[in-house]
Amino acid sequence: MTFLDYAPAPESTSILRLRDDYGLFIGGEWVAGGGESFASVSPATERPIATFAAADEGDVDAAVGAARTAFERVWGPMSGRDRGKYLFRIARILAERARELAVAESLDNGKPIKETRDADVPLVAQWFFHCAGWADKLDWVGLGASPQPHGVAAQIIPWNFPLLMLSWKVAPALAAGNTVVLKPAETTPLTAMLFADICEQAGLPAGVVNLITGAGETGAALVRHPDVDKVAFTGSTAVGREIAKALAGTEKKLTLELGGKGANIVFDDAPLDQAIEGIVNGIFFNQGQVCCAGSRLLVQENIHDAVMDRLKERMATLRLGDPLDKNTDVGAINSTAQLERITKLVETGIAEGGEAWSAPCELPREGYWFAPTVVTGVEASSTIAREEIFGPVLSVLTFRTPDEAIAKANNTPYGLSAGIWSDKGSRVLAVADKLRAGVVWTNTFNKFDPASPFGGYKESGYGREGGRQGMQAYLKAGK
Amino acid sequence: MTTPSQALAPAERAVQLLGGDLSEVALRQHLEGLPTVDAVGLEARAASFGTRSIKTTSKAAALDLIIRMIDLTTLQGADTRGKVRSLVAKALVPDASDPATPRPAAVCVYGDMVGNAVEALGSAWSAGKDDGINVAAVATAFPAGRASLQVKLQDTRDAVAAGADEIDMVIDRGAFLEGNYGKVFDEIVQTKDACRRDDGTYAHLKVILETGELVTYDNVRRASWLSILAGGDFIKTSTGKVQPAATLPVTLLMLQVVRDWERLTGERIGVKPAGGISTSKDAIKYLVTVAETCGEAWLDPHLFRFGASSLLNDVLLQRQKLTTGRYSGPDYVTID
Numbered sequence: 067m068t069f070l071d072y073a074p075a076p077e078s079t080s081i082l083r084l085r086d087d088y089g090l091f092i093g094g095e096w097v098a099g100g101g102e103s104f105a106s107v108s109p110a111t112e113r114p115i116a117t118f119a120a121a122d123e124g125d126v127d128a129a130v131g132a133a134r135t136a137f138e139r140v141w142g143p144m145s146g147r148d149r150g151k152y153l154f155r156i157a158r159i160l161a162e163r164a165r166e167l168a169v170a171e172s173l174d175n176g177k178p179i180k181e182t183r184d185a186d187v188p189l190v191a192q193w194f195f196h197c198a199g200w201a202d203k204l205d206w207v208g209l210g211a212s213p214q215p216h217g218v219a220a221q222i223i224p225w226n227f228p229l230l231m232l233s234w235k236v237a238p239a240l241a242a243g244n245t246v247v248l249k250p251a252e253t254t255p256l257t258a259m260l261f262a263d264i265c266e267q268a269g270l271p272a273g274v275v276n277l278i279t280g281a282g283e284t285g286a287a288l289v290r291h292p293d294v295d296k297v298a299f300t301g302s303t304a305v306g307r308e309i310a311k312a313l314a315g316t317e318k319k320l321t322l323e324l325g326g327k328g329a330n331i332v333f334d335d336a337p338l339d340q341a342i343e344g345i346v347n348g349i350f351f352n353q354g355q356v357c358c359a360g361s362r363l364l365v366q367e368n369i370h371d372a373v374m375d376r377l378k379e380r381m382a383t384l385r386l387g388d389p390l391d392k393n394t395d396v397g398a399i400n401s402t403a404q405l406e407r408i409t410k411l412v413e414t415g416i417a418e419g420g421e422a423w424s425a426p427c428e429l430p431r432e433g434y435w436f437a438p439t440v441v442t443g444v445e446a447s448s449t450i451a452r453e454e455i456f457g458p459v460l461s462v463l464t465f466r467t468p469d470e471a472i473a474k475a476n477n478t479p480y481g482l483s484a485g486i487w488s489d490k491g492s493r494v495l496a497v498a499d500k501l502r503a504g505v506v507w508t509n510t511f512n513k514f515d516p517a518s519p520f521g522g523y524k525e526s527g528y529g530r531e532g533g534r535q536g537m538q539a540y541l542k543a544g545k
Numbered sequence: 546m547t548t549p550s551q552a553l554a555p556a557e558r559a560v561q562l563l564g565g566d567l568s569e570v571a572l573r574q575h576l577e578g579l580p581t582v583d584a585v586g587l588e589a590r591a592a593s594f595g596t597r598s599i600k601t602t603s604k605a606a607a608l609d610l611i612i613r614m615i616d617l618t619t620l621q622g623a624d625t626r627g628k629v630r631s632l633v634a635k636a637l638v639p640d641a642s643d644p645a646t647p648r649p650a651a652v653c654v655y656g657d658m659v660g661n662a663v664e665a666l667g668s669a670w671s672a673g674k675d676d677g678i679n680v681a682a683v684a685t686a687f688p689a690g691r692a693s694l695q696v697k698l699q700d701t702r703d704a705v706a707a708g709a710d711e712i713d714m715v716i717d718r719g720a721f722l723e724g725n726y727g728k729v730f731d732e733i734v735q736t737k738d739a740c741r742r743d744d745g746t747y748a749h750l751k752v753i754l755e756t757g758e759l760v761t762y763d764n765v766r767r768a769s770w771l772s773i774l775a776g777g778d779f780i781k782t783s784t785g786k787v788q789p790a791a792t793l794p795v796t797l798l799m800l801q802v803v804r805d806w807e808r809l810t811g812e813r814i815g816v817k818p819a820g821g822i823s824t825s826k827d828a829i830k831y832l833v834t835v836a837e838t839c840g841e842a843w844l845d846p847h848l849f850r851f852g853a854s855s856l857l858n859d860v861l862l863q864r865q866k867l868t869t870g871r872y873s874g875p876d877y878v879t880i881d
Contacts, residue, residue: 069606069844070836075598180596339801340586383837392598489581509583 072385075392077179081166087117088255090125090279091262093132094272100124101280106255109176109398110389110433118255121278126247126287129276133218133245134293136273141245142215146202153198153241155268160233161191163264167257171229172389174256176398176434177352179390185351189514190233193532196516197237200537204242207537212544215243216319217295219540220288224301225251225400226355226456231300232258234531236275242540244296247276249288251301253401255279286312294318296540300357303454303480303525321529321539323357323521325454326482328503329475330360330511333468334369336487340509342376345460348485348511350384350438353399354458357526358483360511362451363440364471367464374442374462381425381438388430396427399434399457408436408457415441415450415461446474454480468497476502481523485511504530556734558810559774569727572771576726579770582762582798591794594834604829608864611828611856612639614846615649616681616817618854620688620785626661629654633665635881636678640861642877643868649857650846651679651711655687656704663708671710673746681711681751685736688755688784690715694732701739704748711749712740713781713852716768718758726771733775751817751850752777756795757787765795769802779815785852790820793830800838813842819852825863828856 067073087103089096099119107114121129141149160167167190168182177186204213219239223231228250239246250258258277265275278284282305289297289309299309300323313320330348332341348360365373389397399405416422424437436458444451444461451461465471475484484503486494498506504522507513514520519530529539556567563571599607617636619628632652640646648669654662662680663670671677682704686692692700701712714736720728733752740748752772756765769780780799783790796818803814816835822828828851835843843849858878866872 067602067606068841069603069610069832070841071603072597072599073601073603075600184596335581337583337586338580340583340590343586343590392596489583509586 072393074388076388077169077172077390077392079169079173079390081169082173084116084170084256088259088279089119090121090129091259091275091277092125092129093135093276094266097125097128099278099280101284104252104281106174106253108173108433109400110430112432115174115256118259118279120280121249121284123287125278126284126291129247129278130218130220130288130291130293132273133247133276136271137215137217137245140271141240141274142217142243144243146204146243149241149243150198150201152268152270153194153201153237156264156270157191157194157198159264159267160187160194164188164191167229167260169390170260171257172397174254175225175228176389176400178394178397179392180394181352186227186230189516190229193230193233193516194237197241197537200238201241204537204541207534207541209538209541209543213541214544215540216542217244218293219244219246219296219298220291220294221246221248221298222285222288222301223248223250225254226352226357228254229257229261232261234300235298238531238536239298239540240274242537244540245274247278247288247294249278249280249285252279252281289313296320298529298539299323306527319539321531322527323529323531324525324527325480326357326359326522326526327362327452327454327478327480328358328360328483328485329362329364329501330485331364331465331471331475331487331497332366332369332373333471333486333488333490333493334366335489337489337509338373338376341487342373342380344485344487344509344511345377346380346384349460350396350458351512353397353436355400355404355456356512358505358512360483360485361455361459361461362475363460363462364465364474365462366471367466370464374440377440378423381440384425384427384438386425386427386429386435386437396438396458399436402434404456405434405436408455408459411450411453411455411457412439412441412459415444415448418448418450420444420448420450420461446477452478468493472497472500476500479525482526483507556776558776559730562774562810572726572730573724576767576770579766582766584762587762587798588794591797591834594797594837595793595830597830597833599829599833605867607829607832608825608860608867609647610832610844611825611851611860612649613647614850615857616651616653616819616850616852617649617857618653618785618819618852620653620655620683624655624658626658629658629661630665631881633662635857635879637666637669639857640864640878642865646861646864648678650850651681653681653683653713653852656682656684656700656707656709659704659707659709670708672708673710679710680708681713682707682709683713683784685714685732687713687715688786690717691719694735697732698735698739701736705740705742709748711751712736713751713753715753715755715784716772718755721759721764721768729768730771730775733772733777737776749778750776751779751781751815753781753784753819755784755787756782757789762794762798765798766802769799773802773806773814777814779817779850781817781819781852783818783820783852785820791818791822791852793834796831797834797838800835800843804839807839813848815848815850816843817850817852822851822853823855823859825856825860828860
């Protein structure tokens with residue numbers, strides 16, 4: 067054994083008190099679902115974690131009804147100051163139960179405990195703390211005096227950051243005075259169920275938060291329900307488009323946070339060692355299953371070879387394996403369906419002339435795994451330079467001048483994120499100004515803050531989450 | 546523990562890399578053309594190494610390695626022959642309760658104490674061989690380095706003549722901050738020359754940058770590169786007399802420089818953080834940083850050292866805990 071074969075350092079799952087079966091959390095009660103229940107498996111082992119109820123149309127109706135009642139009788143009339151107290155209480159409980167939540171998230175999603183412990187769960191608590199502070203200050207969100215909540219918010223979240231996306235949805239909605247019905251993704255429902263427990267622990271009035279599980283049909287029934295006032299969705303562009311169609315012509319408000327194909331632009335005067343870290347973080351954080359991932363590396367041609375050498379050397383040090391081991395850098399792919407998609411897209415990339423290189427790491431026999439991969443020789447016309455892969459695969463393109471970098475970065479139907487690496491402040495500002503992306507990071511990547519609005523241009527969606535703009539999405543101007 | 550110095554004759558590295566016309570301008574252009582450092586990113590990367598979890602067998606191996614990498618140090622105006630004897634005794638038998646405890650790489654003293662250290666080490670002194678404990682001496686008007694070049698060189702020669710296997714020199718930070726890279730370069734070259742023994746071998750040269758006075762990471766990268774070009778065998782963070790002394794980000798940056806130097810030339814340069822590393826937990830973070838930045842080849846006392854005085858006792862306590870399963874306490878390691 068050499069030093070770098072670090073001895074196993076697994077985080078214990080003994081902190082979890084999971085049930086075998088989870089029902090639907092509606093009106094403060096756990097109820098059975100009308101649909102056929104399903105299991106969620108751990109992507110790292112393929113072993114089932116628990117069984118979850120599937121909500122049918124009747125359950126959706128009950129959940130929306132419970133949310134409506136709570137909105138009209140309790141949460142809507144409540145003062146902002148009192149709503150804030152509940153949210154602060156939830157935020158504190160989230161922070162207190164951080165380790166348990168981190169373990170549950172890693173188990174259910176497959177992402178490394180290092181990330182759930184140091185990124186996901188701390189951000190979840192921060193989001194609630196931030197929004198709790200807004201609850202009694204809504205006059206300052208920019209909609210004039212006494213802005214009003216929409217009413218019942220239907221929220222559908224993805225599997226890549228299950229609890230974090232829940233917090234991005236639930237915290238601002240509740241702070242603004244809405245009640246919610248939220249559906250987590252069918253492959254990652256676990257932490258939402260633990261959140262139901264936290265709502266109970268915080269004494270949140272029944273019906274303010276309703277959590278229903280199920281697959282696509284459940285989500286479709288939820289957004290179509292006539293008594294829903296506001297829909298918020300994070301997920302694929304294809305589903306987002308369906309939702310937009312379904313809501314066209316209704317009074318419902320809609321925000322969408324969809325796919326991306328973020329450009330990470332490295333200029334030849336970049337702080338090179340840090341840029342390498344930023345590239346790695348940009349595409350291998352959460353196995354690249356990040357809508358704002360820096361999945362297209364645009365590197366200035368004169369430093370392409372140097373960057374590739376260093377990047378590969380760095381990728382070779384990534385530790386792939388048990389998500390619960392504290393030293394794991396790269397965990398499991400969330401589902402077999404996602405793994406197939408990634409595999410197929412990389413094959414297409416190679417068929418179209420790309421040259422793939424994967425980090426030399428041993429993949430466990432069980433579970434869903436994909437080694438960190440970089441594909442060079444990718445052209446702007448290549449499939450893997452256009453389509454979102456949503457996996458640990460970096461497509462590398464080159465550019466010669468800042469103008470070319472901007473043109474290539476913007477040449478995508480998406481517009482969620484971008485990164486710029488350069489030591490020259492004036493260039494950074496000039497380039498950032500011309501990038502058509504909702505978030506532009508400079509000399510860093512994948513940094514999130516509840517005070518900073520996040521959202522996309524073009525097919526990456528509309529509306530913002532976080533900050534003042536994020537609060538506006540859950541409010542309308544007062545009369 | 547001394548490896549025959551791989552270094553070429555003084556200044557030869559610079560001549561090979563920059564060409565025969567080794568002017569101040571050429572040196573400046575080279576150093577100022579190095580990639581810049583983003584402080585936030587560097588510090589974040591260093592912090593990420595701190596979250597590695599090194600347990601059980603890995604921890605046991607790490608603790609022994611740390612001991613083997615220590616330059617056990619006393620650098621006080623109040624140092625006496627008795628104090629140096631006591632330090633050497635500790636190096637010879639770090640933990641009387643466990644004879645299997647490895648010994649540190651070197652004892653590090655002021656130049657006038659070299660003779661005493663050599664005498665106290667007796668047969669355990671390496672005397673230039675690869676086996677035994679080295680004697681390292683701080684030289685060149687340590688720690689400020691504010692003396693004439695003649696004085697600095699004589700300081701070095703005296704220590705080498707008294708038996709020093711390793712010389713820890715300080716660079717002229719004033720000259721560096723004035724932009725007078727040539728002067729800094731020249732002093733290192735000449736000190737390297739002063740490390741030459743009568744038989745043509747060289748005492749190992751560690752070049753102390755005093756990063757706490759250089760302040761910016763860009764300066765640290767340039768000074769590291771400059772020291773290597775001028776013939777240093779090791780680059781060392783600090784004297785221990787200035788705060789901040791060694792930090793993990795600074796050490797990471799210096800490791801990146803030696804990794805880049807190896808990439809460019811195939812030659813391996815050592816790194817020594819010194820000052821302020823007093824716990825096993827911190828020292829293990831450094832080992833992780835070394836291994837994940839430069840590779841396991843650098844987990845070797847020839848290429849990585851800790852300049853420390855109190856670190857050894859904390860490592861011994863942790864080592865006893867791993868062996869016996871219980872914590873003892875400061876009364877169960879010796880104060881030297």
